[in-house]
Amino acid sequence: MSEIMVEVSNVSVKFHLSRERIDSIKEYIIKKIKNQIEYDEFMALQDVSLTVEKGESVALIGLNGCGKSTLLKTVAGVLKPFKGSVRVYGTVAPLIELGAGFDHDLTARENVFLNGAILGYDRKSMEKHYEDIVEFSELRDFMDVPIKNFSSGMLARLAFAIATIGTPDILIVDEVLSVGDFRFQQKCEKRIQQMMKKDTSILFVSHSIDQVKKLCTKTVWIEKGKVKMIGPTEEVCALYEQAY
Structure with missing residues (x-):
């Protein structure tokens, strides 16, 4: 029986977007105290469910703003879901935002x-x-x-x-490979494949469909915060490329 490492169940993530621009902390505090800040609700994710099994490499694809990075941050524990649950079993190595966790000085x-x-x-x-x-x-x-x-x-x-x-149980990668040169990208891909052989699970976001096909066996297509399709990478990517 397959061992589940990441379990996302009916997850929704909601953001509050201010209707007006606030240029300073002082202005924000004054408006907050006076209850003068008006928000629009934006559902970044709606009822998203997926699983990642041990040693499995799963890609998230979709247009910019569809919710891929939001989902990764939710799995990594950076964001809390408004509804639903995320269960992660094992150690996580997140590569979500370039430079996160670094002190630039x-x-x-x-x-x-x-x-x-x-x-x-x-x-x-x-x-x-x-x-x-x-x-x-x-x-x-x-x-x-x-x-x-x-x-x-x-x-x-x-x-x-x-x-x-080392060998983390789960590696989360969000577009980080896209900024390196081609030779270094290949080097990273090789290391990811080596980690998969040691049963590391990969949750991977990339706009490069070729990279997705090379590294991932299962793909989740997200559109406007909802799961449009989950299935074998070749099948999902083929339909995605036809649509766009």
Whole structure:
């Protein structure tokens, strides 16, 4: 029997969007106290259900703004659902937002240990993996440079190298591979495939359908916050490409 690692059940996520622009914290506080802020409700996700099994690689596809990243953040525990439940069984390595968990005034070396701590690793573990992180990221000459001077590609290299140390139970990847050069993307894809062989489950968002076909066995098509289709990657991607 298959072991479920991520279980999303009838999840809805609601955002409140202010109807007017507020330019300062002071103005916001005054309006909040006087109860003068008017909101529109926006349902980013509506009754979304899916499962990810052990060792399975699942892609989320859809147009910009459809709710893919919101769903990943909900699974990672960054957002709480307005309705429904998310159950995650095991350790999670999230690669959701480029630079999240980094202090941009610190060096790459310092951020390795900071980000590792956020992911739940102690200093001894990070020292053990440090050389692998440096080698994989190909940033050896820049480890003592503050990361505020890094390009988006360099940040992606460092973030991916840290998130994929060891073998997390679940890896969540949101468009991070799109900012690296083609050779580094291939390197990341190879590492993801190696992790899958060790039974890591992958929840993957990408606008590259070729990348999705290469890495994922199951695909979830999301449209306007709702699941339009779940099925084998080739089948879902074929219909998605016909639609757009």
